[in-house]
Amino acid sequence: MTAECSQECAYCWGPQGISAVDTYTALAIISKIADEGSRRIVFTGGDPLQRADLGVLINHAAQIGLEVAVSTTGDLLTEAFLEEHGSRIDLISLPLDGSCEEVSSRTKKPGHFAAVMAALDLLESFAPIAVKVATPVTKHNIADVPNIVALLDRRAAALQGRLFYNVFQAFPRSMASDVEWEEMVVADDEFRELREQVETTDHPYRINWLSHETLDKLYVMVFPDGTLTVPVGSEFRNYGPFLEVTDMDSLLDVAEFDRAKHQRHSQGWSRS
Numbered sequence: 001m002t003a004e005c006s007q008e009c010a011y012c013w014g015p016q017g018i019s020a021v022d023t024y025t026a027l028a029i030i031s032k033i034a035d036e037g038s039r040r041i042v043f044t045g046g047d048p049l050q051r052a053d054l055g056v057l058i059n060h061a062a063q064i065g066l067e068v069a070v071s072t073t074g075d076l077l078t079e080a081f082l083e084e085h086g087s088r089i090d091l092i093s094l095p096l097d098g099s100c101e102e103v104s105s106r107t108k109k110p111g112h113f114a115a116v117m118a119a120l121d122l123l124e125s126f127a128p129i130a131v132k133v134a135t136p137v138t139k140h141n142i143a144d145v146p147n148i149v150a151l152l153d154r155r156a157a158a159l160q161g162r163l164f165y166n167v168f169q170a171f172p173r174s175m176a177s178d179v180e181w182e183e184m185v186v187a188d189d190e191f192r193e194l195r196e197q198v199e200t201t202d203h204p205y206r207i208n209w210l211s212h213e214t215l216d217k218l219y220v221m222v223f224p225d226g227t228l229t230v231p232v233g234s235e236f237r238n239y240g241p242f243l244e245v246t247d248m249d250s251l252l253d254v255a256e257f258d259r260a261k262h263q264r265h266s267q268g269w270s271r272s
Ligand SMILES: C[S@@+](CC[C@H](N)C(=O)[O-])C[C@H]1O[C@@H](n2cnc3c(N)ncnc32)[C@H](O)[C@@H]1O
Pocket: 005, 011, 012, 013, 014, 044, 045, 046, 047, 071, 072, 073, 093, 094, 095, 134, 135, 136, 168, 169, 170, 171, 172, 173
């Protein structure tokens, strides 16, 4: 939606330094996404709430039958926005980098932990919106993930079965060229051990474990400038303006997008 964001996460794999299309073009892109047979659209970024026209775009996506997810930092989520647009949103995703301000502020700006807690408080009153919390696991917070799980265990009841938790093994892909990945990325076996540790106890919500293997070739994205991007390994493969694509199926084959994996993974939540 936009590269604009209140945060500056060192690991960010979102678009950076890319200008965004206008409302008219964004509406056309959403229509084409539906025409291509997609069931769901995820408005992400950057922070989609940095776009003044987000409500208009959500409205259009819902009207043409797409399930709507909004992946936001939580910094700009307000009661007024949810009152106006919440009935057309199926899922809101919020990042949580730590179980407390101290761990959170190793990768997010000061105050982000409190902003996410406030957003979760707010979402308690906005059933039936599904709520996904997402943690990008790095060396900075891997030891704290069991505490985040414990925090979500305590908060789950108030969200009445609407909570999901996505645990990402932070993937070494960024538009910035100077990222010190060795200081951040956790090894496959460390991520596996974390999963085993967390899975020794039951939790009242679904946890999705997104390892490097799962995350690779999983996404098809339209970048803020309207170009189609399929990330593979550490590359963002760009296929030009999405509105000009005439044969999406062939393009996705060439792009090495893993349809079967995407299909399996996307069963995680659904309106129906
Ligand atoms: C790019 S962000 C955009 C939406 C919003 N700003 C946020 O951070 O949630 C989408 C998701 O990707 C995750 N993420 C960002 N960089 C990542 C990376 N290098 N590896 C794995 N997940 C990452 C974020 O934690 C978030 O859950």
